[in-house]
Amino acid sequence: MQPGKATAIAHPNIALIKYWGNRDHALRIPANSSLSMNLAGLSATTTVAFDDSLTEDGVVLNGVERSGAAKDRVVKMLDRVRAMANLHACARVESRNDFPSGAGLASSAAGFAALAVAAVAAAGLRLDEAALSRLARTGSGSACRSVPGGYVEWQAGVEDTSSFAFSIAPPEHWALRDVIAIIDAKHKSVGSTQGHALADTSPMHAGRVATIPDRLNRVKAAILNRDFAALAPVVEEDALAMHAVMMTSAPPLIYWQPATIAVIHAVRAWRAGGLPVCFTIDAGANVHCLCEPSAAEEVQRRLRAIAGVQDALTASPGGPAHLVSNHLESVR
Ligand code: DP6
Numbered sequence: 001m002q003p004g005k006a007t008a009i010a011h012p013n014i015a016l017i018k019y020w021g022n023r024d025h026a027l028r029i030p031a032n033s034s035l036s037m038n039l040a041g042l043s044a045t046t047t048v049a050f051d052d053s054l055t056e057d058g059v060v061l062n063g064v065e066r067s068g069a070a071k072d073r074v075v076k077m078l079d080r081v082r083a084m085a086n087l088h089a090c091a092r093v094e095s096r097n098d099f100p101s102g103a104g105l106a107s108s109a110a111g112f113a114a115l116a117v118a119a120v121a122a123a124g125l126r127l128d129e130a131a132l133s134r135l136a137r138t139g140s141g142s143a144c145r146s147v148p149g150g151y152v153e154w155q156a157g158v159e160d161t162s163s164f165a166f167s168i169a170p171p172e173h174w175a176l177r178d179v180i181a182i183i184d185a186k187h188k189s190v191g192s193t194q195g196h197a198l199a200d201t202s203p204m205h206a207g208r209v210a211t212i213p214d215r216l217n218r219v220k221a222a223i224l225n226r227d228f229a230a231l232a233p234v235v236e237e238d239a240l241a242m243h244a245v246m247m248t249s250a251p252p253l254i255y256w257q258p259a260t261i262a263v264i265h266a267v268r269a270w271r272a273g274g275l276p277v278c279f280t281i282d283a284g285a286n287v288h289c290l291c292e293p294s295a296a297e298e299v300q301r302r303l304r305a306i307a308g309v310q311d312a313l314t315a316s317p318g319g320p321a322h323l324v325s326n327h328l329e330s331v332r
Contacts, residue, residue: 005049006121010113010146010321011038012099012106014178014288016223016235016280017216018242019141019154021199021209028141029163031199032212033156035219036145037290039178040171040318044110046095048078048122054090061095061111077115077139085123093119099313105180106282108192112139113146113321121323132321133164141196149320151223153216171317174226177296179277181303182311183259184285190253192283198249208241228292232271232278235290239280246283257285259308266306275299 013036021031057078059071066074078091095114097107116136120127127135129148137144137154145152148167151174157163199205215234222231246253260281267279267289277291277299291299296314303312 004122004124005047006118006323007045007047007325008114008117008121008321008323009043009045010110010117010143011040011043011318012110013038013142013145013152013318014280014290014315015142015145015282016219016231016290017212017238018280018282020196020242020245021205022141022196023156023158025197027160027163028137029159030141030154030156031205032209033154033216034142034145035151035153035168035216035223036142037151037176037178038146038149038171038318038320039315041315042097042099042105042110042313043318044095044097044107044114045324046093046111046114046118048115048118049092050087050089050122051092052089054092057090058092060093062097073139074115077112077135078119080135080138081116081119081123081125084120085125087123091119091122100185105286105313106142106192106284108140109142109146112136112143115139116143116147117321117323129320130164130166133166134160136321137163137165140192142192147321150317153220167320168220169223171319173317174223175293175316177291177293177299178315179289179291179296179299179303180313180315181259181263181287181289181306181309182313183257183263183287183308185310188255188284190283195246195249195253195283198251198253199245201250202245202248204241204245204248208245211241212238228276231290232276235278235280236268243281253283255281255284257308259306260285260287262306262308263287263289263303266302270299270302 150171154165
């Protein structure tokens with residue numbers, strides 16, 4: 001097999017039912033199934049080039065050559081792909097986000113989804129969507145949901161082969177918007193990987209996991225029926241349940257800032273006043289405000305007027321991770 005080069009693009013995603021806690025940390029087999037929407041308008045572009053003349057892998061993220069843990073995480077995925085392809089060449093990886101990397105938006109999902117798709121193609125392998133999703137999952141759990149397009153469910157499964165994501169509806173099914181209130185642009189002090197490892201220390205965790213199937217079914221039905229009134233309360237309930245787990249872990253994880261709580265209260269009041277909007281929050285202070293497309297401009301305007309909200313970015317449902325070029329032939 002001749003080594004080659006490929007470039008792929010993937011979007012980040014916002015979870016409506018959250019992934020928090022693992023059954024198997026090394027393989028990222030999650031404690032619960034989750035469901036998300038890919039975010040068009042934000043993307044990661046990743047190029048992988050296997051090269052026999054290299055003596056070690058090189059990883060450049062957003063223009064900066066990486067070493068240590070950030071590089072090791074990428075090399076681990078390259079090793080999995082090399083093992084599958086029986087390839088021994090080292091690789092050069094370059095990845096760039098088109099969204100502000102300092103905005104506190106999760107970039108690992110888009111980055112590892114694009115890396116999985118590009119590395120597999122560059123190694124000359126062909127994998128189906130489920131296998132690509134499983135591979136992306138080993139880099140970052142939520143990355144498995146950025147492989148398929150649109151609205152995506154990650155079935156938790158019990159081991160590697162049964163834990164992957166699939167699309168439940170294409171992006172054009174429902175033009176929901178995610179208006180993201182940027183509240184804290186700093187790198188979070190406790191990242192998701194460390195956070196997942198603490199979930200089991202919370203007495204709330206088992207309770208949240210037990211109530212996931214019911215919420216997942218309600219969210220799925222609301223999406224399939226394009227029923228915002230049914231979607232909104234369940235999305236908020238699950239985000240609050242996840243943050244209850246975080247806040248009651250040992251040590252506790254408190255990601256919220258005063259402006260986070262101000263936005264939570266504002267969104268609930270706006271919805272009570274007739275605006276179709278609800279909130280969800282990842283492992284950070286920013287608030288994702290999901291709304292009907294007709295409400296997006298108004299939500300953005302109102303968010304920007306709240307003290308402590310630095311900016312508001314709007315994203316719409318995005319497509320699957322995909323190759324943009326595969327230079328395999330030119331290398332042969
Ligand atoms: C709160 O996928 O970022 O955003 O596997 O360690 O990279 P790692 O974790 P990650 O966790 C995401 C946590 C979340 C909820 C979600 O996206 O479902």
